[in-house]
Amino acid sequence: MNADILSLSYPLTRLVLWLVLIFAFIGLNALILVWVERKVAGYVQLRPGPLHVGPIGLLQPLVDAIKLMAKQLVTPAAGDKVLFWAAPLLAFAPVTVCFLPLPFDARFNPLPMNLGLVLILSFSGLGVVSLCLAGWGSNNKWSLLGAARAVSQAVAYEVPLLLAVMAVAITAGSLDLYAITAKQGGWPWQWYGVKNPLAFFIFLVCAVAETNRAPFDLPEAESELTAGFHTEYSGMGFGLFFLAEYANMIIVSGVAAALFLGGWQGPFLPGVWWFLVKIYCILFFIIWLRWTFPRVRFDQLLNISWKWLTPLALLDFALAVVVAGLGG
C-alpha cells in the first residue's frame, strides 16, 4: 500500500503532485501576466510602464507580491471574521482545480477524465460565492453593492457561456477537452472558432464578464463602488483575489484556446508552446479591451446578456445540434 502511494500511478499522489505544479504555474503566469498587463497598459497610454525593477521592469510584479505579503491584514471591526477570510481562500482554491483538465499537450495529461469541461465550468462557478461572501463579510455598503452586482452578473453570463460551450461540445461529440482539441486541426480553417464564430464571440464576451474584467468589471467598479467587493481587503486578502482574477483569465483563455483555436496543435512549434501562444493572444485581447473601453452600466450589462447573447447562443446551440444531427 505504502509503495503504491509513492508511485506516480496512484491517483491521489498524482493529483497532489499536479496541484503543486499548478500552484507554481499559476504563480509564474500571474507574475508574467501582471507584467504584460502593465506593459500593454503603458503602451496603450503613451507611457513606458514598469521600468526600473529588474530588466525592463520584469521584477516589478515580484516586488509587488512581496509588498502584498508583508502588509498587515486588517479585518473590519463590524465584519464577519470567518466569512471575511473564507472569501479570498474560496476565490483562489477552485481556480487551481480548473487547471487540471486543461490540455496543454497531447501527451501532457494531469488528470485523465472525460468530463473536463464540466469540471472547469462547475468550479469556476464557485468564484461568485467568494465575491458574495466577501461583500457580505466586509459589512461595508460598497462591498455589499459589489457583491449584489457580482451575483446577478454571474447568473446572467453563465447561461450564454454554457450554451456556447455546449454548442462546441455537441459538434465535437465530447466533453473532454483533449478529445475536443484533437477533433480540430493545426490550421485556422480547422478550428471551431472559425467554423462556429458566433459561439467563439459569445464565449469571449462571456469570458470577459465571468472574470469581472473591464468593460464588465462592475463588481469592483472603482469609480462607482470605490473597489466593490474587495474594498475592505488589504495585503494578501486582496492579493488572493488579484491572483484568482489572473488565474481565472488564464483558465478562460485556455478553455477558449482548446475549444475554439485548436489547442496545442500547430506547425513547427511543440504543442505546449502553441497552447501558451494562443492563451496569451486571447489574454492580450482581454487586456486591450480593458484599457480601451469605458465601463458599461449594470442594466446595460444584463440587457446584453439576456436580450442578445442568450437568444443568440440558443440559436447557435440549435444550429449546432441540427448540423451535428445531419452529419451523424
Next chain:
Amino acid sequence: MQAFDPNALRGDQSSVRFEPGPTEDKLILSMGPQHPSTHGVLRIMLELDGEYILRAEPILGYIHRMHEWMAEQKTYMQFMPNMGRVDYLHAMAWNWAYAGAVERLAGIEVPERADHIRVAVTELNRISSHLLWWGAYLLDLGAFTPIMYAFDDRERILDILQDVTGSRLTYSYFTFGGVYGDVPETFAARCLEFTKYLRTRLPMYKDLVTDNVILRGRCEGIGDLPVDIARRYGATGPVLRGSGIATDTRKAEPYGGYDRYEFRIPVYTECDAMARYMVRLDELETSCDIIDQAVASLPEGPFQAKVGKTLKPPKGEACFAVEGARGKILVTVRSDGGPKPYRVKLRAPGFSNMSLFCELARGTLLADAVSILGSLDLVIPEIDR
C-alpha cells in the same frame, strides 16, 4: 475580543440628520468625501433602494478656506494669489474676474496688448481645464486611457503657461491694469503650434471615445436637465448650453475685447450628459479659434497700465463677470476708500451647478449618478471657497 458597538456606525451629524435610521429596504450611503468620483472632498448622502437613488444631498465645507474673509484682511494686491486657488483648474478666469472688478472700481484702463495676452492665456487655461475634465470624466465612466492622452496635451499648455507666468497650476498672473510680466518672444508661435496640434488630436478623440457605443450608452439620455430647472438653479456655462440656451458671458457682456474675435458658441439641445460633454469638446475648438486670433493680432505696446503702489479705489462697489470653464464667474468688490477691500463676494458657477445634482440624480442608478456628477464638472475648492 472587544464587543462591537452598533452605535459606532450611526454616522455623524450629517448622516443622522439625513435619515433618523435606515429602514429595512433602504440603504443610506455616504458617497465621499473620500470617494474616487467626487473629485475632491465633496460628500453626497444617498438614499438607495437597490442601486436606485431615491434622494441625494450634497454636503459641503470640507475644504472651506474663507477666501472672502481673507480678502477683507489683505490689501487688494495681496488677495490676488488667492484667486489662483479658488478654481485651480481655470485660475486665469478667476484672476481676471477679480482684476476686472478692481479695475472697474478704480477706473483703470487696460492696455490693448494686455487684453490680448489675457485672452490668450485664459483660453489656453480653459483648454487645459476642459482636457482635464474630459480625462477625469472618462475615468469616472471606467475608461482609464483617455486621461493619459488628455494630460499629454495639457502638458504642452502648462509648458507654454509656465514660460509666461512661472507657475503651472495656480496662476496669479494678472495685475490691476494688465498682466504681471510680458510674454516671451516665442509665445505667439508656440500658441499657434499648439492649436494646430490640438486640432489634429480632436478627430482622434472623437473616433476613439466620443463615438464609442458604450460611452454613448452611458451618457445619452442620462441626467436630463430641462431648461426651467437649469434656470431655477442658476446653472451657467456648459451645463446651461447643454440644455439649449446659447448664453456665454464672452458674447453677452463682452469684456477684455472678446467682441474683437469671431467665435461660435456651441449649443446642444439634448439636455443630457452627452450634450454637456459635446459642448465642452466643441469649446476646445472655440478656444483654439480665439487663441489663434488673439495671438495673431498681438499688438505692440505696454502690457501694464501705470498703477500706484498702494491702490486705494474710491468708495463704491463694482462687479465683473467672466466666463470660466465651468460657467459664469462673478466677483463683486466693495471699497470703503481704504487699502483693503471692504467686502469681496465670489460667485462660483460650480455651486449652482452642483445644486442641480439632487434634482438630476433622483431616480437614477448609482452608476448614472457618477456620470451625472462628472458631467457637471465640479471643482470642489471653487464650491467651498
